[in-house]
Amino acid sequence: MPELPEVETVVRGLREPLIGRTIQSVWWDWTKSIRYPDPHSFAARVSGQTVRAIERRAKYILCRFDEDILVVHLKMTGRLYVVGDNEILDSDRWAHVRFQLDGGRQLRFSDSRKFGFVTLVTDINEIAPSLGPEPLSDEFTPSVLKMRISKHQKSIKAVLLDQHVLAGVGNIYADEALHMAKIHPMRGASGLSNEEIARLYTAIRTVLSEGIEREGASVNWYRKPDGTSGDAQNHFAVYDREGEACLTCGSPIYKTRVAQRGTHFCATCQPLP
DNA sequence: CGGACAACCTGGCGGC
DNA sequence: TGCCGCCAGGTTGTCC
Numbered sequence: 001m002p003e004l005p006e007v008e009t010v011v012r013g014l015r016e017p018l019i020g021r022t023i024q025s026v027w028w029d030w031t032k033s034i035r036y037p038d039p040h041s042f043a044a045r046v047s048g049q050t051v052r053a054i055e056r057r058a059k060y061i062l063c064r065f066d067e068d069i070l071v072v073h074l075k076m077t078g079r080l081y082v083v084g085d086n087e088i089l090d091s092d093r094w095a096h097v098r099f100q101l102d103g104g105r106q107l108r109f110s111d112s113r114k115f116g117f118v119t120l121v122t123d124i125n126e127i128a129p130s131l132g133p134e135p136l137s138d139e140f141t142p143s144v145l146k147m148r149i150s151k152h153q154k155s156i157k158a159v160l161l162d163q164h165v166l167a168g169v170g171n172i173y174a175d176e177a178l179h180m181a182k183i184h185p186m187r188g189a190s191g192l193s194n195e196e197i198a199r200l201y202t203a204i205r206t207v208l209s210e211g212i213e214r215e216g217a218s219v220n221w222y223r224k225p226d227g228t229s230g231d232a233q234n235h236f237a238v239y240d241r242e243g244e245a246c247l248t249c250g251s252p253i254y255k256t257r258v259a260q261r262g263t264h265f266c267a268t269c270q271p272l273p
Numbered sequence: 274c275g276g277a278c279a280a281c282c283t284g285g286c287g288g289c
Numbered sequence: 290t291g292c293c294g295c296c297a298g299g300t301t302g303t304c305c
Binding site for chain 3: 002003006059073074075076077113115116161163170171172173217219220222239261262
């Protein structure tokens, strides 16, 4: 899925068309895309509510009404977008949940793989308790990173993917950040030096910020709410570049398996001790 | 606690 | 062209 930069891009793109709009009705064709409450209760409760704010927490999209919060997780292939009156007949066989808005437009949750979901809560902690800090927030500092990763014995890659340690980093940006910080993904998280942690801190913030500036990475399914692609995929240093030359040293990029995830790295820039 | 793996699903791609 | 196996941005739960 979309990771932090992609979700942030979706959130920014939805504010203009959604804030101030009132949901009139809800249509669905896949019950499990609506996690809570049951679809009929969900539709009844959402109908008549007006969108007051759109925010992001980790990889969750928060659509705030007066009391309730509509939470959306895109998982691997989810999309959230608004179609206008003239495009209302556009077909999207994967748009499993559709919110009819006042003014004639429609908010769609589309998800070919059906891993994602929409749900209704009154507090984000109901679905995502104990999430780690936002990596781009002021509360995230090198010492916070050190404190949070050093208590884990597993690989640094696995720790970066753990949303309870740090919220929002996924498989692509974990590989990119580790390459930028010159740290091998299989290094033990508790064995990193202060200097390495400082580099990793800067690298995480840099790759995520650049990802947002480029409006996300369109690998496969991700699209911005307006339907166009982001640009971050054209700037990957290692992700999806197996066999190609490292942009830093020219050595071939290797792909392996770490934490059960495809993992890309440069053995020259990111040596194991 | 950590690691391996299955589940949840479908589509795209490479190989034969 | 057709079929088959494998891979995929995430998260959660189970088992050892």
